[in-house]
Amino acid sequence: MRLPEHGANSKRLYASMNIPLPEEVLDFSENCNPVGPPPSIVEAWPELLTTLNSYPDPDGQPFLFAVSTFHQVEERQVLVGNGAAELLSLLAGHYRGKRVLLIDPTFSEYRATLIANGAEVVSLQANETDGFQLPMQRILESLPKVNAIYICTPNNPTGILPTKSELLKIIEAAKKSGTDVVLDEAFIDFVDEAKSFISQVANYPNLLIVRSMTKMYAIPGIRLGYLIAHPKRIESLKLRASHWHVNGLAAEIGVWCLREDAYREQAIQHAQRERLKMKQFLRSHDCKVLDSSANYLVMKPKQDGKKLYHDLLKQGIVLRHSENFRGMDGRWLRIGMKSEKMMDTLREAMDQWFKEQ
Numbered sequence: 001m002r003l004p005e006h007g008a009n010s011k012r013l014y015a016s017m018n019i020p021l022p023e024e025v026l027d028f029s030e031n032c033n034p035v036g037p038p039p040s041i042v043e044a045w046p047e048l049l050t051t052l053n054s055y056p057d058p059d060g061q062p063f064l065f066a067v068s069t070f071h072q073v074e075e076r077q078v079l080v081g082n083g084a085a086e087l088l089s090l091l092a093g094h095y096r097g098k099r100v101l102l103i104d105p106t107f108s109e110y111r112a113t114l115i116a117n118g119a120e121v122v123s124l125q126a127n128e129t130d131g132f133q134l135p136m137q138r139i140l141e142s143l144p145k146v147n148a149i150y151i152c153t154p155n156n157p158t159g160i161l162p163t164k165s166e167l168l169k170i171i172e173a174a175k176k177s178g179t180d181v182v183l184d185e186a187f188i189d190f191v192d193e194a195k196s197f198i199s200q201v202a203n204y205p206n207l208l209i210v211r212s213m214t215k216m217y218a219i220p221g222i223r224l225g226y227l228i229a230h231p232k233r234i235e236s237l238k239l240r241a242s243h244w245h246v247n248g249l250a251a252e253i254g255v256w257c258l259r260e261d262a263y264r265e266q267a268i269q270h271a272q273r274e275r276l277k278m279k280q281f282l283r284s285h286d287c288k289v290l291d292s293s294a295n296y297l298v299m300k301p302k303q304d305g306k307k308l309y310h311d312l313l314k315q316g317i318v319l320r321h322s323e324n325f326r327g328m329d330g331r332w333l334r335i336g337m338k339s340e341k342m343m344d345t346l347r348e349a350m351d352q353w354f355k356e357q
Contacts, residue, residue: 003323010318022316026345029320031156031187031296031336033218033267038260041219041253048252056248060226063246063254067226070258071198076231079238080246080254083223084186084212085109090240091182091208091227092117098147103134105325107156107184122146125327131290132158132327134166140173148180153197154187157325157334159292161191171197175206186212186225187294189264190271198228205230215295216267217257224250271295274337281347285354296336298322303357305331308350317349 003016010029014021041048057064060080068075081087092113099120102110114121124142126132132155143149149170154161167183174181181204188196188211201207208229214220224246227237275297282289288300301308309321309330319335322328337343 003321013318014313017310017313019313025316025318026338026342027318028336028338028342028346029318029334030220031294032215032220033295034270034338034342035267036218038217038257038263040260041256044256048249051248051252054248056244056246056251058243060246060251063224063226063251066255066258067228071228073198073201073228074231077201077228077234079227079229079234079241080251081225081227081241082245082247082250083214084184084210084225086223086241086245087210087225087227089113089117090237091210092119093240094237095119095148099145101139101142101146101149103139103149103151105132105157105322105327106150106152108324110150123326128327132160134162136166136169139170143170143174143179144177146179148182149174150182150184152184152186154191154292154294156187156294157296157298157320157322157328157332158290159294159297160290161195161293164195167197171200171204171207175204178206180206180208182208182210184210186210187215189216190268190295191293192268201228201230205233208233213254213257216264217260219253219257222250222253224254267295271337274340274343278335278337278343278347281350285350296334298328298332298334300332301354303354305333308353309333311353312349315349317346
């Protein structure tokens, strides 16, 4: 039985496990903002629809300009993409025949796209006993032996955000060894934009930063992301992208999203509140919970985590399994922070489960 490797695939998940799909499914396996897209996008929908009868700008305008303004970088430092997934695939093509270091457990798409593009993946396993913190000494020792390292900040699935000093130490060492550092900041906007390393790109030609619009703005159906790096790196990656690879509707929606300061702040505050409540609840039931900085957390129950996962599925509650996260192996479960009502429902179901074990 092979489980889907990503969240937000409830129908596929139930089918793969031969479990009847309940009438109502509460999905905690994906990590998008639970309030949905910004209301301004809904209000602007008639205007946005006018983009459908025109070919999109090949560079992703006007979103390209919006990103460069938002982050105060030059447009030539930005590559707009059809979601972060496309950008990761373009990057992987650049590393064909080269060695790339991954720190497990981490986002499965890194390995999938790298292997599909003929790169050699070198793995380091973060220790569970250390709370899956970055194995700094082993990383620094490995950098001269690889062409690139991918680091997810905050990490998916653990939610752990490496410190600024840790990342700078890696970036500095990688610069000396001629190693690229790819930082995936897909969830950094749920933490604090000040924690982003985009401001460091001008100082390090070996630094590439991938960003996603999907999570914060709850627009997974409109694929949109961007990569910020040295202009020469952007030029090289653009050659691999197809013409019109970002649709015009997505490019317009992205502009509206980046204007949403209050929306972002509300999302950050909500994630912090619900994460704290969930963490306290789980620890009161003797679960191990990592100190996540993102809009999700991972936990390992004192009892059988796989049984908890399956039992909740039968009730129409979907958590994110960890079968494909190396070193977690299904024993840990990831929980996305949803609406207050959904989180209350989850705690009620889990509380009953813990009492019955």
